[in-house]
Amino acid sequence: MDRRTFIVANWKMHKTPEEAAQTAESIITSLSSLPATADIALAPSFPALLTVAEKLKDTPFLLAAQNVHTEPQGAFTGEISAPMLKACGCQFVIVGHSERRQYSSETDSLIQKKIRASILNKIGPILCVGESDAQRNEGRTFKVLDKQVREAVKGLSVTDAEFLILAYEPIWAIGTGKTASVDQVQEVHAFLRETLADCFEKDLAKRIRILYGGSVKPSNIKELIALSDVDGALVGGASLDPETFVSLIRNGL
Ligand code: PEP
Numbered sequence: 001m002d003r004r005t006f007i008v009a010n011w012k013m014h015k016t017p018e019e020a021a022q023t024a025e026s027i028i029t030s031l032s033s034l035p036a037t038a039d040i041a042l043a044p045s046f047p048a049l050l051t052v053a054e055k056l057k058d059t060p061f062l063l064a065a066q067n068v069h070t071e072p073q074g075a076f077t078g079e080i081s082a083p084m085l086k087a088c089g090c091q092f093v094i095v096g097h098s099e100r101r102q103y104s105s106e107t108d109s110l111i112q113k114k115i116r117a118s119i120l121n122k123i124g125p126i127l128c129v130g131e132s133d134a135q136r137n138e139g140r141t142f143k144v145l146d147k148q149v150r151e152a153v154k155g156l157s158v159t160d161a162e163f164l165i166l167a168y169e170p171i172w173a174i175g176t177g178k179t180a181s182v183d184q185v186q187e188v189h190a191f192l193r194e195t196l197a198d199c200f201e202k203d204l205a206k207r208i209r210i211l212y213g214g215s216v217k218p219s220n221i222k223e224l225i226a227l228s229d230v231d232g233a234l235v236g237g238a239s240l241d242p243e244t245f246v247s248l249i250r251n252g253l
Pocket of ligand 1: 010169173174175176213214215216234235236237238
């Protein structure tokens with residue numbers, strides 16, 4: 001089953017709209033000939049979505065947001081809805097990132113509603129799941145991931161699930177410089193694909209892309225992407241500097 005490689009830059013709370021646009025421009029210029037088999041998305045902060053969208057216009061690069069509200073509109077001060085993201089040109093949105101689970105107390109059931117809101121607006125949710133250090137050491141990795149996936153996709157039809165992207169991001173590997181070993185990554189990705197097959201159907205599970213995230217850098221992307229159930233990467237720190245991100249993409253494709 002051929003799945004297009006997908007590399008997503010998560011810029012988190014970095015870069016002003018102007019800085020984000022400049023970074024996007026450098027990346028696009030350096031990668032003027034992207035392989036037709038790969039997708040690259042940039043996820044800037046909300047205020048930078050439009051300036052980055054302007055740079056991505058008429059290029060194969062894709063735009064992603066880092067969060068979304070469950071409701072389409074209303075009295076939710078400080079929130080951004082899926083129709084608003086769509087109007088900014090977003091094709092994808094990161095949902096359930098561990099930083100949001102940790103610092104904004106996002107639960108699996110809230111994440112499920114965000115996924116539904118995204119899909120309703122034809123935005124592909126990039127659902128992040130991952131275990132903590134303590135959970136891994138206690139042997140609970142698969143139990144934790146199973147619950148995160150099943151609760152987040154509850155109620156989705158097979159047609160809805162065609163929009164879904166999964167990202168395995170072990171919390172202990174995010175921003176720490178510690179990458180999961182290739183054996184750990186492949187073992188979890190295969191498990192996640194089986195879980196998706198159980199939630200939906202085998203053929204669909206084979207089509208859903210599963211990204212790895214957690215200290216991915218130019219030096220380790222190749223071995224990660226070579227794994228049979230790894231379809232790309234969600235990249236934080238190493239996506240901020242355009243030269244580093246471009247070399248990561250070149251090494252990975
Ligand atoms: C992330 O936050 O999604 C991430 C993977 O960060 P980093 O690459 O910096 O570990």
